Amino acid sequence: MKLATWNVNSLKVRLPQVLDWLRAHPVDALCLQELKLADDQFPLQAFADIGYHAQWAGQKTYNGVAVISREPGADPQRNLPGFEDHQQRIIATTLPGPSGPLRVISAYCPNGQAVGSDKYAYKLKWYAALHTWLADELQRYPRLAILGDYNIAPADEDVHDPAKWAGQVLVSEPEREAFEALTALGLSDAFRQFEQPPKSYTWWDYRQFSFRRNAGLRIDHVLLSPALSPHCVACEIDKQTRGNEQPSDHAPVIATLE
């Protein structure tokens, strides 16, 4: 079984690339972030035409998340319970699996803009609410995978130039602690379960020829519950999409489970 995540930075613009990608990589579930479209604009039929179902939480202009899946999802849930927020950053759904139901969550975690800003404070509050909810959700669904854009590079090896980035948003210590709090729940960073090529990243700024220079960060992650992580046999970044014409600034990450 394959699970993937991709921040597409506008599904309207990227839909042809997403459909092409799914045809070439027929994963069981693809989590999308930054749809940037309202619920009634979601291109459900385009996914149905290539044999996929979808659950989504849309919003005009910003944010928006979806789970595209081979099997129909059940019990969809939007947002973090108890966290007042109009920003659509979470969609969770349950997929059938041979070893029991699989809870799949697509997450678009806040960017935080700059350390010390209002958006940074919101990011840390949001992460605290995510932690509380996941502790609960793990009790309900032992087989749980949360995939998405975390907007956190967990370690210096996930940063192309750690000295330049030191202390900045996406790598600051409070953010890394928020990420580590998730792994302390038992969630495993699937990518780091395996030997990986050095300088592996999932996001490259559109500016400064960042992709050409491989000046990136690893901020898109697949986290697996203790019941799932032993079954993970591979986790890869599909860098190729970043070289597309009119690319997203993020590349997909794919985890393979047996």
Next chain:
DNA sequence: ATGTCCCTACGCTAGGGA
């Protein structure tokens, strides 16, 4: 050194967000 891409709006250019 604020570079690019995507979105929206009292729209054809500027500003927010990433």
